[in-house]
Amino acid sequence: MRSPTAIPGPTTSATAPSTSPTGTVAPSATATSAEAGLPVLTPQPTVSPALALGSPTSADPGDSDPLTEAVQARTEEVRAVRTKTGVLGAVVDGGPFEWTMITPCFGTSLVAGPEIIEGPIDVLIDPGHGGDETGAVASSGLRESHVNLVVAQALEQRLVARGYRVLLTRDADHRVAIQSRAALALALQPAVFVSVHHNGGFPELHGEVGTEVFVQQGSEQSQRLGGLIFDELTAAFADIDVDWVANRTRGVSWRSNVEGTDLYGVLRRTRGVPSVLTEAMFLTNPPEAALLADPAVLAAEADALARAIDRYFSSADNGSGFIEGLIFRGDLGPGGGTDGCKDPALR
């Protein structure tokens, strides 16, 4: 059992966060010093553990590119479009009838008569992987990309029922490059961005579920959301009696690359938008894979994520599970990028 470095709980401020589920408050309005006195973690050099298989969302290290810059420079109200085939993309140009959108594989496409989407929104949910990029795969054949999408869609339903304005970075089984996921976050400026993953690798047995939540370095809001998600996920699974496994990175932490920026592309490229990446349990552990094949368990996971997001907006709670971050010195692999990516039908 690790000895986590705890972040002190809420201190002086009882002020509720200034975020609201209305979608009318800009995310920057949440970055007030009144927010809960949550200390900001800063990187400290440590030796990194091996990364779990199937979890990475690395994308490219060179984060500056003309398409992302075009999204960030855009001032028009229309921020994204959804094609008639159901694919969401950040807008870089065009209107009022034809729009140039960023495709899932981080190209561009001119689309006519799409659904128009303005920002900001409350929650952008990001089901990890998709298509031929499956993420972790259970010995039963259950794919992480599928589990991520089922949980993400169930979470969307729950949040919409609560009155939030919610979108998904993908709503079907196809690839989406990290760059395109991040471009949607930068375009839509959600109050929070939640990347849903499930873990791989073969860590050791542990007495409790080995949930990991990765947050953005130095972002109080990202940390607070991460703490609430860890709190709710672990509570939701606490009564299940199986042989759980866990890494020593069980808990809430940032993970940086050697350059000192966030390791995961969906957290690094979305800076300015409070973002988290969740790894609820391990598909590579057969007892947990059996749980993840049970619709009731996935519904419970979505319930827990919805409760966490609700608490983020409606309380000043910090959640739990904070541990020290790590600098990752290994190779994340090519996952999440554009190599070999084929766009789904866009018209």
Ligand SMILES: [Zn+2]
């Ligand atoms: Zn993953």
